[in-house]
Amino acid sequence: MSVSIPETMKAAVLRDVATGMQIEEILTPHPKEGEVLVKVSACGMCHSDLHVLGGAIAFPLPCVLGHEVAGEIVEVGPHNEHTGLKVGDRVAGAFLMPCGQCPACAAGRDDLCGPFFDLNRLKGRLYDDTTRLSSKSGEPIWMYSMAGLAEYCVIPSTSVTTLSDDIDPVAGSILGCAAMTAYGAVRRGADLRHGETVAVVAVGGVGSNIIQIAKSFGARQIIAIDISQDKLEDARRLGATDTVNSGEGNVRDRVFELTGGRGVDVAFEVLGRPETWKTALEALADGGRMVPIGLGAGVQTADVEINRTVRRSQSILGSNGARTRQDLPEVVRMAAAGQIDYRSIVSRKFSLDEVPAGYEALRRGEIRGRAVVDMSL
Numbered sequence: 001m002s003v004s005i006p007e008t009m010k011a012a013v014l015r016d017v018a019t020g021m022q023i024e025e026i027l028t029p030h031p032k033e034g035e036v037l038v039k040v041s042a043c044g045m046c047h048s049d050l051h052v053l054g055g056a057i058a059f060p061l062p063c064v065l066g067h068e069v070a071g072e073i074v075e076v077g078p079h080n081e082h083t084g085l086k087v088g089d090r091v092a093g094a095f096l097m098p099c100g101q102c103p104a105c106a107a108g109r110d111d112l113c114g115p116f117f118d119l120n121r122l123k124g125r126l127y128d129d130t131t132r133l134s135s136k137s138g139e140p141i142w143m144y145s146m147a148g149l150a151e152y153c154v155i156p157s158t159s160v161t162t163l164s165d166d167i168d169p170v171a172g173s174i175l176g177c178a179a180m181t182a183y184g185a186v187r188r189g190a191d192l193r194h195g196e197t198v199a200v201v202a203v204g205g206v207g208s209n210i211i212q213i214a215k216s217f218g219a220r221q222i223i224a225i226d227i228s229q230d231k232l233e234d235a236r237r238l239g240a241t242d243t244v245n246s247g248e249g250n251v252r253d254r255v256f257e258l259t260g261g262r263g264v265d266v267a268f269e270v271l272g273r274p275e276t277w278k279t280a281l282e283a284l285a286d287g288g289r290m291v292p293i294g295l296g297a298g299v300q301t302a303d304v305e306i307n308r309t310v311r312r313s314q315s316i317l318g319s320n321g322a323r324t325r326q327d328l329p330e331v332v333r334m335a336a337a338g339q340i341d342y343r344s345i346v347s348r349k350f351s352l353d354e355v356p357a358g359y360e361a362l363r364r365g366e367i368r369g370r371a372v373v374d375m376s377l
């Protein structure tokens with residue numbers, strides 16, 4: 001099967017954090033060994049992009065962001081014999097793109113892939129130490145993950161999983177970050193057990209998915225904590241048993257009231273802020289696990305009460321994404337089975353041209369659940 005691929009494509013290029021992203025016509029990339037080219041149907045707009053857009057997390061410029069995509073494979077690079085991937089497959093791509101060859105990847109710890117951090121997160125490159133993107137004049141453009149805020153993107157084949165026909169090609173884009181990160185937090189970070197109690201601090205795109213996945217894993221009580229009443233209502237619809245508005249009264253007292261004076265077994269922290277760390281730690285029961293998954297704005301620290309942590313045998317278990325090759329297919333299966341209602345989490349759709357305005361709305365806290373860029377708009 002052959003598909004005609006245009007020579008150039010539209011992409012949201014960030015050249016200067018002061019100006020923000022601008023839509024440009026750049027060269028359409030092509031896959032190298034162990035990679036595929038995906039015609040993007042949609043790309044999710046993630047809160048962590050704001051740190052790069054705002055300059056709090058340094059990333060080489062010019063670059064293209066966008067790290068949760070769905071689309072269709074239109075070209076398969078060499079050395080994909082054992083992946084089974086072919087042109088025409090509908091896929092989701094994960095933000096965490098394991099190289100598949102380093103010691104961490106060999107141990108199944110895709111979440112700790114060294115080359116992913118060293119080459120992609122620090123330098124905006126893929127595993128041959130180059131980028132696939134360039135401007136029409138040949139200037140390199142760096143890639144944050146697969147650079148999904150574009151009409152086409154190259155993804156290592158370790159980091160895609162095929163989608164069944166019943167997965168929505170637009171809303172399905174959120175599976176590779178918002179849903180996968182939530183799955184990793186519940187399955188890997190917390191190792192959540194049936195009957196445990198849970199708090200989720202901040203219930204946006206990732207938090208909404210944590211609620212649903214924790215419910216699937218058998219959490220007995222799920223307390224959603226947020227300052228937005230709208231988001232708390234959404235949380236209840238998705239399976240939260242209780243809600244606490246953190247703008248009203250003492251959150252710790254409310255959580256302890258709701259848990260019979262015990263606190264929760266697991267508190268997920270989704271925003272990466274010192275104050276939300278405090279909220280999550282204070283919600284814990286004796287022996288509880290706090291699982292932080294929100295990225296801070298650059299180098300940030302949070303206070304931890306030493307004696308309480310020691311005497312109450314509490315743990316802090318950082319969780320970055322998930323184990324892409326094992327966990328993304330499971331996330332897709334849960335979505336197809338209706339255990340993750342990813343469709344209703346997507347509350348807004350923007351066209352590629354509207355990307356700058358969309359991130360502005362996200363920065364202002366106006367997006368319930370997740371917004372996505374729908375390439376058909």
Ligand SMILES: [Zn+2]
Binds near residue numbers: 177
């Ligand atoms: Zn993300």
Ligand SMILES: [Zn+2]
Binds near residue numbers: 100104113
């Ligand atoms: Zn690796």
